[in-house]
Amino acid sequence: MAENAQHANVLDIGAEQLGKIYARALLGASLRENTAEQVLDQLRDIVTDALAVNPKLAAAFESPRVSSEEKSRVIDRLFGNSVNPILLRLMKVMAGRGRLGYLGAVSRAADLLHDEVAGRVVAEVSTATPLTDDLRNEVAQRLSQSLGKQVRLKESVDASLVGGMVIRVGDTVYDSSVASRIEKMGRAARDGFARQLLQQSDRFTSGV
Amino acid sequence: MKFNSDEIASVLQAEIEQFDSKIDVREVGTVLEVGDGIARVYGLSGVMAGEMVQFPNGATGLAFNLEENSVGVIILGDFLTIQEGDEVKALGTLLSVPVGDAVVGRVLDPLGNPLDGKGPVQTTQTRPVEIIATGVAERQPVHEPMQTGIKAIDAMTPVGRGQRELIIGDRKTGKTAIAIDAILNQKHTGVKCFYIAIGQKDSAVASIIEVLTRHGAMEYTTVIAAGASAPAPLQYIAPYAGTAMAEHFMYEGGHALVVYDDLSKQATAYRQMSLLMRRPPGREAYPGDVFYCHSRLLERSAKLSKELGGGSITSLPIIETLEGEVSAYIPTNVISITDGQIYLQPDLFFSGIRPAMNAGISVSRVGGAAQIKAMKKVAGGLRLDLAAFRALEAFAQLGTDLDPATQAQLDRGYRMVELLKQPQYQPLSAAEQVVSLFAGTRGHLDDVPIKAVSQWEKDFLQFIRDKHSTLFTDITEKGDLTDEITKRILDVIKQFKSGYKPVVPV
Numbered sequence: 001m002a003e004n005a006q007h008a009n010v011l012d013i014g015a016e017q018l019g020k021i022y023a024r025a026l027l028g029a030s031l032r033e034n035t036a037e038q039v040l041d042q043l044r045d046i047v048t049d050a051l052a053v054n055p056k057l058a059a060a061f062e063s064p065r066v067s068s069e070e071k072s073r074v075i076d077r078l079f080g081n082s083v084n085p086i087l088l089r090l091m092k093v094m095a096g097r098g099r100l101g102y103l104g105a106v107s108r109a110a111d112l113l114h115d116e117v118a119g120r121v122v123a124e125v126s127t128a129t130p131l132t133d134d135l136r137n138e139v140a141q142r143l144s145q146s147l148g149k150q151v152r153l154k155e156s157v158d159a160s161l162v163g164g165m166v167i168r169v170g171d172t173v174y175d176s177s178v179a180s181r182i183e184k185m186g187r188a189a190r191d192g193f194a195r196q197l198l199q200q201s202d203r204f205t206s207g208v
Numbered sequence: 209m210k211f212n213s214d215e216i217a218s219v220l221q222a223e224i225e226q227f228d229s230k231i232d233v234r235e236v237g238t239v240l241e242v243g244d245g246i247a248r249v250y251g252l253s254g255v256m257a258g259e260m261v262q263f264p265n266g267a268t269g270l271a272f273n274l275e276e277n278s279v280g281v282i283i284l285g286d287f288l289t290i291q292e293g294d295e296v297k298a299l300g301t302l303l304s305v306p307v308g309d310a311v312v313g314r315v316l317d318p319l320g321n322p323l324d325g326k327g328p329v330q331t332t333q334t335r336p337v338e339i340i341a342t343g344v345a346e347r348q349p350v351h352e353p354m355q356t357g358i359k360a361i362d363a364m365t366p367v368g369r370g371q372r373e374l375i376i377g378d379r380k381t382g383k384t385a386i387a388i389d390a391i392l393n394q395k396h397t398g399v400k401c402f403y404i405a406i407g408q409k410d411s412a413v414a415s416i417i418e419v420l421t422r423h424g425a426m427e428y429t430t431v432i433a434a435g436a437s438a439p440a441p442l443q444y445i446a447p448y449a450g451t452a453m454a455e456h457f458m459y460e461g462g463h464a465l466v467v468y469d470d471l472s473k474q475a476t477a478y479r480q481m482s483l484l485m486r487r488p489p490g491r492e493a494y495p496g497d498v499f500y501c502h503s504r505l506l507e508r509s510a511k512l513s514k515e516l517g518g519g520s521i522t523s524l525p526i527i528e529t530l531e532g533e534v535s536a537y538i539p540t541n542v543i544s545i546t547d548g549q550i551y552l553q554p555d556l557f558f559s560g561i562r563p564a565m566n567a568g569i570s571v572s573r574v575g576g577a578a579q580i581k582a583m584k585k586v587a588g589g590l591r592l593d594l595a596a597f598r599a600l601e602a603f604a605q606l607g608t609d610l611d612p613a614t615q616a617q618l619d620r621g622y623r624m625v626e627l628l629k630q631p632q633y634q635p636l637s638a639a640e641q642v643v644s645l646f647a648g649t650r651g652h653l654d655d656v657p658i659k660a661v662s663q664w665e666k667d668f669l670q671f672i673r674d675k676h677s678t679l680f681t682d683i684t685e686k687g688d689l690t691d692e693i694t695k696r697i698l699d700v701i702k703q704f705k706s707g708y709k710p711v712v713p714v
Contacts, residue, residue: 193216205210
């Protein structure tokens, strides 16, 4: 892996896959001791606070030139007292296998897996104007009913939708936005008109 | 001409009133990378192999590779305006193309979009592009002739309706010319023709369309063009799309003739896609399933059983060889799939023997059953005779003295070779071929100078058309050489020869 951090929006599928494997191990171990919530929170904190703020630390974690013993010592010194022992051991195992650079992917995958185990799903809701509290509750409730799972909403505002809302759960998108409906209606009218025009073109012209 | 705006408004109003809006539920993914006509997409977790997907720029794609973490999509359209991060939508359907009478006479791209500027294809009928061919029980053996109008082919390697006859040869040996002649000869037979141009120069396709139009063949022909500038995925699906259009007529009990020009370019397009998709390369860097790519296509040419209406698709796949190398990967594959091959050779072509068919190694494995009886009688031993002649000719070149019998065999051979030459775009009817081959194989040409044979034949056929046209209709109707017809042909030949002096061109 390159020592200089990759461009942020590049999705490295290999890393995501690797993260999933370590995440499953981490979740299995922490669930057995009922510390899953705590461990995942701490992992998220490490990724978002410690690594994102200190690119040098992140680079050191990624670098194959820093020996695994050195990395273990750094982990002990920085997090030895503050984090759950399971998480500490995970980081050392990853350091020993030269995978410490994938902590971010592990954190993301572990969050998803934990949601899945707990029967929770994340629904991304886009609306043209910000959701009111009433609407938010109703959307969450209706989604939980139809999906049979506890729903966590992730909201975003997109004025180009004009109205209505677009909900995304996993890879499935439920689109009832005004923008997409107008677009579809426009296409239907255009196709229908073209059909009629070719079938009976004389209807639309008068005189010579 | 004035446009009636009230009428236009009322139509639009009706369309909008009928518009039924449902919540749009779709499975989506995100483009990870795109280029060379393929895209890798993250997400689309429920997509199935071969399913259609849509990109935001309106281009459709096919899920080609389902991998653990991503989906490889081939893009059938403009891939230059697709960007990383674009949302890809699964459409939940298989790729299909418009079919029916509306496509006849049109020039289309492999998705059924018009390329001829004659407006949209007016039909609601579609058929899926990829289907599994009909099984054993739904077929019957080939028994009807599919006349190509070319003497050498109809006499020695006859093609039946439902047969797959490969046309193979080097570049510039007249492969396309044979296929075009076969299409021209389908006039007034009710056979729908499909000419599928894969990876060819657009100028070549344009001139073929021009020839077809000039000879009135576009009335029953559809041209599907994926030129050299079309992306590889379009070149790859073009033959399947054309076959789907032909199948519509076959399943309605009609007959279709499909020309794939040419399958070596399709294999190259498929190789490009497969390599970009990181499928393992095999021999000549083709993927492992390039055989299946062609076999599943050609297997769709069939003669349906009587219960299914007895329709048929005859196909003439074309393969271009390099330096006559028929043992390369793709030629051997397609030779083994098809029911025979017409082998064209450059040396014959340049020595003026056109069509440049090598009679010795060209075969038709099933077409014999489809030959009319009259043709079988006049052309029965022709293939073997010609092969014997070739051997003898090589021997005679040594300059040895020959006994009269051998000399006679040689003379007959020279005249037969001359008789089997045929100009382009002049297909002959079965009856005309029978009469002219009769004159050759029964020795009535032996006293005509070799160089005068073509003109003799031309004038002879014109003589019959002018004075004895019932002879042609009788042969066509009976389909056999009865004693009575044989006698009439002999009389006509005698009559013609008595008043004709062969002209040797200077």
